[in-house]
Amino acid sequence: MTQLNRKRKSPPRLAEWIIKRMSWAEDRDDILDNLREEYKTLFIKQGKVFARCWYWGHTLRSSLPFFVSDFKWRFIMLKNYLKIAVRSFKKHKGYSLINIAGLSIGIACSILVMLYVFNEISYDKFHEKANRIYRVAVSADIADMDWRQVYTPAILSPTLVNDFPEVENVTKLYNMRDQLITYKNHTFQDNKTLAAEPSFFDIFTFPMISGDPVTALQSPNSVVITQSIASKYFGLEDPVNKIIQIGENEFKVTGIAKDVTFNSHFDFNFLVALETFEWSKSTRWFNNSFATYIILNEGFDYKKLQEKLPAFVTKHLYDDNEDHNRWEYFLQPLTSIHLNSNLKGEFKANGSAAYVYIFSAIAFFVLIIACINFMNLTTAKSAKRAKEVGLRKVVGSVKSQLVRQFLSESIFLSFAALLFAILLVECFLPYFRNLIGEQLKLNYFENSYVLPGLIGLALLVGIVSGSYPAFYLSSFKPVSVLKGQLQEGMKDSNLRNGLVMFQFMISIILIISTIIVYNQMQYIQNKELGFDKEHVVVIKNTDLLGNNTEAFKEALTSYPAILNVSGSYTLPGRIFNNWGIKPEGLPGTTIDFCVCDENFLNTLKMEMVEGRFFSKDYQTDAQAIILNEETVEQFGWDKPIGKTFEMRRTTLTVIGVIKNFHYKSLHEKVFRMGLLPLRGVQNLSERYISARIRPDNIPSVIDKIKETWVSFSPQIPLDYSFLDDDYDRLYKHEQQVSKITSIFSFLAIFIASLGLFGLASFIAEQRTKEIGIRKVLGASVPGIIQMLSKKFLLLIFLANIIAWPSALFLMTKWLNNFAYKTSIGLSIFLFSGFLALFIAFISVGYQSMKAARANPVDSLRYE
Amino acid sequence: MRILSRSEEIILATVWKLQDEAYGVAINQYINNKTGLNWKFGSIYTPLGRLVEKGLLHTIQGEPSPERGGRRKMYFQLTRAGKQALIDVQKVHSAIWEDMPSLKMG
Numbered sequence: 023m024t025q026l027n028r029k030r031k032s033p034p035r036l037a038e039w040i041i042k043r044m045s046w047a048e049d050r051d052d053i054l055d056n057l058r059e060e061y062k063t064l065f066i067k068q069g070k071v072f073a074r075c076w077y078w079g080h081t082l083r084s085s086l087p088f089f090v091s092d093f094k095w096r097f098i099m100l101k102n103y104l105k106i107a108v109r110s111f112k113k114h115k116g117y118s119l120i121n122i123a124g125l126s127i128g129i130a131c132s133i134l135v136m137l138y139v140f141n142e143i144s145y146d147k148f149h150e151k152a153n154r155i156y157r158v159a160v161s162a163d164i165a166d167m168d169w170r171q172v173y174t175p176a177i178l179s180p181t182l183v184n185d186f187p188e189v190e191n192v193t194k195l196y197n198m199r200d201q202l203i204t205y206k207n208h209t210f211q212d213n214k215t216l217a218a219e220p221s222f223f224d225i226f227t228f229p230m231i232s233g234d235p236v237t238a239l240q241s242p243n244s245v246v247i248t249q250s251i252a253s254k255y256f257g258l259e260d261p262v263n264k265i266i267q268i269g270e271n272e273f274k275v276t277g278i279a280k281d282v283t284f285n286s287h288f289d290f291n292f293l294v295a296l297e298t299f300e301w302s303k304s305t306r307w308f309n310n311s312f313a314t315y316i317i318l319n320e321g322f323d324y325k326k327l328q329e330k331l332p333a334f335v336t337k338h339l340y341d342d343n344e345d346h347n348r349w350e351y352f353l354q355p356l357t358s359i360h361l362n363s364n365l366k367g368e369f370k371a372n373g374s375a376a377y378v379y380i381f382s383a384i385a386f387f388v389l390i391i392a393c394i395n396f397m398n399l400t401t402a403k404s405a406k407r408a409k410e411v412g413l414r415k416v417v418g419s420v421k422s423q424l425v426r427q428f429l430s431e432s433i434f435l436s437f438a439a440l441l442f443a444i445l446l447v448e449c450f451l452p453y454f455r456n457l458i459g460e461q462l463k464l465n466y467f468e469n470s471y472v473l474p475g476l477i478g479l480a481l482l483v484g485i486v487s488g489s490y491p492a493f494y495l496s497s498f499k500p501v502s503v504l505k506g507q508l509q510e511g512m513k514d515s516n517l518r519n520g521l522v523m524f525q526f527m528i529s530i531i532l533i534i535s536t537i538i539v540y541n542q543m544q545y546i547q548n549k550e551l552g553f554d555k556e557h558v559v560v561i562k563n564t565d566l567l568g569n570n571t572e573a574f575k576e577a578l579t580s581y582p583a584i585l586n587v588s589g590s591y592t593l594p595g596r597i598f599n600n601w602g603i604k605p606e607g608l609p610g611t612t613i614d615f616c617v618c619d620e621n622f623l624n625t626l627k628m629e630m631v632e633g634r635f636f637s638k639d640y641q642t643d644a645q646a647i648i649l650n651e652e653t654v655e656q657f658g659w660d661k662p663i664g665k666t667f668e669m670r671r672t673t674l675t676v677i678g679v680i681k682n683f684h685y686k687s688l689h690e691k692v693f694r695m696g697l698l699p700l701r702g703v704q705n706l707s708e709r710y711i712s713a714r715i716r717p718d719n720i721p722s723v724i725d726k727i728k729e730t731w732v733s734f735s736p737q738i739p740l741d742y743s744f745l746d747d748d749y750d751r752l753y754k755h756e757q758q759v760s761k762i763t764s765i766f767s768f769l770a771i772f773i774a775s776l777g778l779f780g781l782a783s784f785i786a787e788q789r790t791k792e793i794g795i796r797k798v799l800g801a802s803v804p805g806i807i808q809m810l811s812k813k814f815l816l817l818i819f820l821a822n823i824i825a826w827p828s829a830l831f832l833m834t835k836w837l838n839n840f841a842y843k844t845s846i847g848l849s850i851f852l853f854s855g856f857l858a859l860f861i862a863f864i865s866v867g868y869q870s871m872k873a874a875r876a877n878p879v880d881s882l883r884y885e
Numbered sequence: 886m887r888i889l890s891r892s893e894e895i896i897l898a899t900v901w902k903l904q905d906e907a908y909g910v911a912i913n914q915y916i917n918n919k920t921g922l923n924w925k926f927g928s929i930y931t932p933l934g935r936l937v938e939k940g941l942l943h944t945i946q947g948e949p950s951p952e953r954g955g956r957r958k959m960y961f962q963l964t965r966a967g968k969q970a971l972i973d974v975q976k977v978h979s980a981i982w983e984d985m986p987s988l989k990m991g
Contacts, residue, residue, distance in 0.1 A: 044927065052959040053930050056909035059952070084927040 033061040034074055037081040044088050099423075100430060107431040110407070117403060118435070120780045121396050124773045125439035128392025129483060130446040131769060133476070134454050135385035137462045142373045145285045145360035149227040151317055154190075155356040156324050158182070158314040159365055163348040164600075164612060172367035173310035174351070176302050181338060182314075186330070188322045193221040194312040195288070196296060197369055200563060202738055203292070204267040205255055209737045211563070212251075214291040215268065216369075217299065225317050232262055233277020242297040245273035248281045251291045271298060284461045287359045288313075288369035307339045313369070315356070324353045374755060384766045387528050391770055393487040394521045395777035396432065400491035401518060402784040408498055415500040424496030432488025433481060440480035457761055459754070490517075519813070522781065523821045525774040526858055530825035531832070532767030533854040538833045538846060539760045545844035546753055552683025553594060554627035557717050558745035559727065560593060563738070565707035570734055575619075575711060577730045583716045583723045588625035589700070589708030590618035594685040595749035598695065601704070605657055605667035613653060613694040614685070617706040622697065623680070625714050633663045633678025636699045644702045647674040651682045653694040672703040684842075687752035691841040712745065771861060778814065779865040786810060786873035794878035806874035811866045818862045822855040829854075889974045893941075895920075896932055897971050900942065900961050907961045908947070909933070933961060941967035 038054060057077070065073040111118040146152060158178060161170045179192035196217040203212050222228075223235035230238070231249060238246050245268065252261045261275045273294055282289050296302045302312075318324055331351045340346050354363060361375040414424060455462050567574050575587045592598055598614035605611070620636040622628075631651055636643050647669075654662045665676045682692045698704050715723045724742070731740040750757075786793075793806055801809075830846065837843040889897065899915050900907040913929050916922055936942040947958035963971070 041926070051956055052953075053909060053926070055953040055956060055958070056913075057926065059910050060913070080926055084925045088927075 031062050031065050033058060033077045037078050040081050040085050044085060099427075103427045103430045104434060106410075106427075107434050110431070111435075114403065114406070117399055117780050117784075120776050121399055121435060122439045122442060124392040124395040124776050125436060125483060125487070126442035126446060127769055127773055128389040129439055129443035129479060130450070131385045131388045131766065132479065133443060133447050134450070135381050136475075138454075138458055138460070139378055139382055141285060141460055141462055142361060142378050145373070146287055146356050148283060148285070149225075149356070151225065151227070152356055154317050154320065154322075155225060156316050156318065156353040157356065157359060158316060158351050159354055159363075160310065161348075161350045161352055170365045171310070172313050172365050172369075174312055174314040175304070175307050175309050176312055177305045177307060178312075178314050178351075179316070182316060182334075185334060186327060188319050188327060189316050190319050191221050191224055191317045192314065193219050193225050194296070194302075194314045195222070196299075196302065196312050197367075198269070198294070200741075201269050201292070202563065202566065203255075204737070205264070207737075208255070209739065210255070211739060211741050212291050214289050215294065216288070216290040216292070217294045217296045217302070219296050222293070225315055228282065229280050231278045231280060232260075233279075235277070238277040239293065239295040240297070241276075242295055243271060243273050244276040244295045244298075246277040246279050246293040247275055248279050248291050250281050252278050268292060268294060273298070285360075287356075287363075287372065313367070316353075324355065328353050371754070377755065377759065380759070381762060384532070384763070387532075388766055388770050388773065389483070391525045391528060391773050391777075393483060394525055395773060395780075396435075396487035397490045398518050398521055398777055399780045399784070400428075400432070400488070401494050401515070402781055404491070404495050404498075407495060409504065411495055411498045412500040412504040415498075416504070421496050425492045428492035428495050429485065429488045432491065433484035436480045436484030436487070439483070440476060444476070457758060459758070518781070519817055522774075522778060522814070523817045523824075525770075525777060526818050526821040526862065527825045527828075529767065529771040529774045530822055530854050530858050531829045532763065532770050533857060534825070534829035534850060535833055535836075536760075536763045536767045537850050537854065538829075538837070538844075539756070539763055541844045541850075542837065542840065543753070543756060543760050545842075546688050546756070546840075547750070549684075549688065549842065551594070551749075552628060552681055554714075555594070555746040555749050557715055557720075558626070559713045559715055559724070560743050560745050560748065561711045561713065561727065561731070562741040562743070563709065564589060564711045565709045566738060567734055571708055571711070574730065574734050575621075577734070578711070578713055578727065581723070581726050583719070583726065584713050585716065586621060586625040586714040587711060588619055588621035589711045590616055590622055591704075591706040591709055592616050593710050593712065593745065593748070594626070594683065595687075595745070595752055598685055599704075601669060603667050603669045603696075606665055608657055608667075611694070613649075613696045615696045615698055615704065616685070617698045617700060617702070617704050617708075619700055619708065625712050626683075627714075628683055629681040631679045631681050633676070635678055635680075636697075642675075643677070643699050645672060645674050646677040646699060646702070648678045648680050648697040649676055650680050650692070650695045652692045653696065654679050656694060670703050674698075674703060688842040689752075689840050771858065775861050775865045778862055779869065782810070782814065782866040782869040786869045790873065790876065793873055793876065794880075797874075797878040803871070803874045807867065807870040810870035810873065811863065814862060814866045815859065818859050819855075822851075822858065826851050826855075888977055889970050892924075892928065892932055893936060894971070894974050896929070896936065897941065897963065897967055901963055901968075901971060905960070905962075908958055912961075936967070937961075939966075940964060941970055 038057075041054065041057070061073050061077055064076055149155060157172070158174055159170065159172055160174060161168065163169070174194075176194065179194045182189050183192050198215040198217055200211065200213045201215045203210055218239055220236065220239045222239060223230070230246070233246065238244060245266065247261060255261075256264070261278060264275050265272055266275065267273070279293070301309075318327065331353075335349060335351060339349065360373050361378060362372075364372050364374075411424060414427075419427075451462065564571060564574070571589055575589060578584050578587045593616075598616055600612050600614050602610060602612050618636075620638055623630065623635040630648075633648070635648065636646065640646070647667075649662060659665055662676050662679055666673050667676075668674075680697065684692060685695060686693070700706075700708065713727065727742065728740050789810070793810075796806060796809075829851070833846060837846075895916060896912065899912050903911055903915060909929065912933075913924070916924065916929075933942065937944060941964060942961045943964050945960045945962055947960055949955050949957050
């Protein structure tokens with residue numbers, strides 16, 4: 023018989039495997055052989071199909087009842103385990119509660135952080151073609167800086183489609199930012215207006231409720247609005263075909279789209295047709311104002327297209343071989359934008375991949391601490407279960423059964439903890455939402471991953487935490503245990519102590535981090551910014567006042583409560599435009615600039631280093647410029663006053679030097695900056711009017727401002743904010759981190775001390791007899807407390823030693839994100855160390871004291 | 886005195902009948918042919934094992950065969966006790982069925 027023949031005449035492997043698992047066939051090879059023989063006979067006589075059916079038929083008939091009864095018994099054992107678990111729980115309510123509390127907090131933290139992480143990861147994934155969509159962005163060397171921005175020229179998109187067949191479609195978007203919308207004499211402000219092309223709906227998936235996505239943005243002066251805008255401003259009226267005014271133009275509503283969900287990197291309430299604007303057809307390659315998105319053919323690797331882009335740039339942007347600074351276009355996969363992009367000109371603030379990792383790590387460690395707790399407490403408690411284990415072994419339990427029993431106990435506990443955790447999550451979700459600033463919701467049933475995920479998490483936690491205790495407990499030797507001998511390793515265990523040390527080490531690192539982050543936040547809040555941001559009201563959109571701006575400012579100044587008023591194009595904390603200049607005697611470079619009036623210096627309480635500020639007295643101020651110290655330093659000018667340079671083909675003269683002020687966030691070093699006057703070389707309007715007010719009775723001052731505003735511009739509502747709030751918003755991320763690390767370190771140390779508390783109480787219980795004897799022999803209460811606590815406090819001390827360098831390393835890295843940072847002093851480490859020691863001492867001390875004060879008569883009674 | 890159960894009796898009887906050829910497959914086939922009973926695997930092999938444990942049967946290893954991967958075939962034979970058990974059950978059977986009225990369905 024050939025090998026091939028043989029194979030075909032043997033019974034189905036799976037069926038053989040099933041038979042092997044039955045108890046009557048376990049070690050009986052001959053049974054399988056016999057069966058194989060019968061199979062062969064049948065195969066020859068009646069053919070393959072018959073033989074296989076016969077074999078399977080018998081396998082199932084024999085195996086089914088066997089397995090059914092097997093499961094039945096396993097289930098019965100499971101019920102028994104559950105009963106014992108509940109009994110054990112009731113008997114040691116305190117410790118079981120500590121266990122569950124610790125696990126619940128750990129699980130709840132993980133759930134919340136996972137919500138946040140999934141939220142961040144899910145950005146932009148709702149588009150049907152998301153995996154083929156890329157944004158084209160710019161990376162260039164501008165004035166020795168690596169300049170990366172979203173802004174691309176209008177002509178980029180059509181050229182891409184022409185040059186590259188793999189580009190299936192393109193679209194560009196323009197951010198119109200704040201706009202005034204008027205409908206039927208009702209004016210309101212909106213800051214989510216974008217201008218788009220018809221291809222927008224082809225590339226992105228924004229379902230429309232009414233209107234045709236193909237044609238809605240085709241004709242100029244059309245606009246698509248979102249559902250909530252429709253109901254807010256049109257009520258029950260059908261908005262379609264109605265005319266509304268946006269900014270200076272009129273638009274007809276051609277469609278209603280569903281609201282944009284929160285997890286999109288751009289957002290809109292109004293989508294106007296880009297066709298409307300002549301400037302959108304500009305063919306100049308360096309007028310960068312648009313965001314360009316492309317969609318590639320199915321299966322095309324975007325990196326291949328990216329390789330062709332440098333040639334593309336040379337072909338279109340520059341005359342042949344003209345010398346130029348590096349200017350590149352690069353592609354960003356749509357789904358990577360939110361976490362990885364962070365370019366200049368993003369529509370919405372991006373998230374940060376780094377923070378996603380940080381928060382996940384923190385939650386992971388909190389969970390680990392909770393699991394370690396569980397392990398410690400359970401193994402410490404094992405003295406009480408020792409007799410049970412011994413008895414079970416005597417009656418015939420195999421080690422694997424015992425492992426199964428204790429594992430199932432910990433899994434039950436874990437599921438109980440899961441229920442509590444869900445309760446906690448529901449309670450704290452609103453606070454967490456506020457903290458993160460995103461809309462987070464736990465949909466238990468909508469998303470098909472949630473429930474299995476939660477159950478899986480509880481299972482994982484149960485198995486991880488329960489495995490060590492399970493194996494430990496089931497390894498007890500029945501003889502010694504039933505004799506009452508103490509198992510070696512039950513009193514004190516290196517592993518257990520190591521785990522406690524690990525817990526506290528993590529907690530200490532978290533505490534140190536929290537303090538340092540908090541310090542940095544305080545530093546940022548309080549650092550000398552070079553201007554005074556307190557008590558300054560910022561009125562927006564004042565460029566709409568047109569010629570009345572001066573009069574408006576005068577009117578405001580007339581109030582005694584308003585100390586100073588100034589108009590400017592931008593303000594510290596907002597974007598400063600950057601422009602190329604050619605200083606005399608130096609190579610061309612760029613500066614950030616702001617256009618402002620003559621009161622700017624006084625209103626924001628800035629200081630001049632030399633020279634003078636703008637003044638109405640000097641006609642020549644139209645060609646004047648004021649530089650900051652940084653610029654002058656970089657140019658190496660000792661006597662900057664009177665120096666000139668070129669900007670936009672005009673010669674400007676330096677009339678003064680202003681002290682450096684932080685117009686950007688403290689993440690970045692102060693850059694070259696200049697102040698320009700109104701109606702000067704940069705003819706920009708005063709979009710903001712800042713008013714420094716008296717700190718007392720702020721609401722009445724605001725009312726006065728409102729009155730004045732209404733008298734100048736009755737149709738347009740007043741939009742104002744406070745400068746300090748605006749500036750603080752630059753640090754939103756860090757504030758989140760600060761809050762989250764403080765909460766998590768509190769939780770971590772809470773759980774760790776819970777564990778320590780439980781552990782200490784067990785150790786104390788273990789040593790009751792020993793303590794009783796010591797007391798009889800004359801030991802004092804403090805002496806006994808010291809004896810009991812010594813070991814633990816030593817552990818904490820050791821934990822500190824490892825924690826300090828780790829925390830130092832981590833925090834130094836984080837602080838490097840800031841150009842201006844606070845210092846890390848030794849006192850922080852000492853404080854954290856002592857805090858941990860103190861908390862540990864309280865947890866351990868209470869138990870030690872209780873044990874030390876026990877009456878030796880009671881402890882030695884049953885000797 | 887404990888009497889053999891039905892299936893035990895059938896199996897022991899088969900083993901006795903088959904003499905030197907009594908192994909799993911042959912036993913199964915004989916019972917099937919003679920009585921039409923189509924027992925599951927377990928119903929043969931479990932009692933066989935139990936009977937060996939009880940000392941009513943003993944096993945003899947046959948020759949190793951290549952078809953079985955070099956393993957030996959296992960044959961069963963009655964022990965003295967097994968033979969006695971059969972004799973007992975036969976006695977009981979004939980005693981009970983001696984003066985039975987007719988069992989025809991009417």
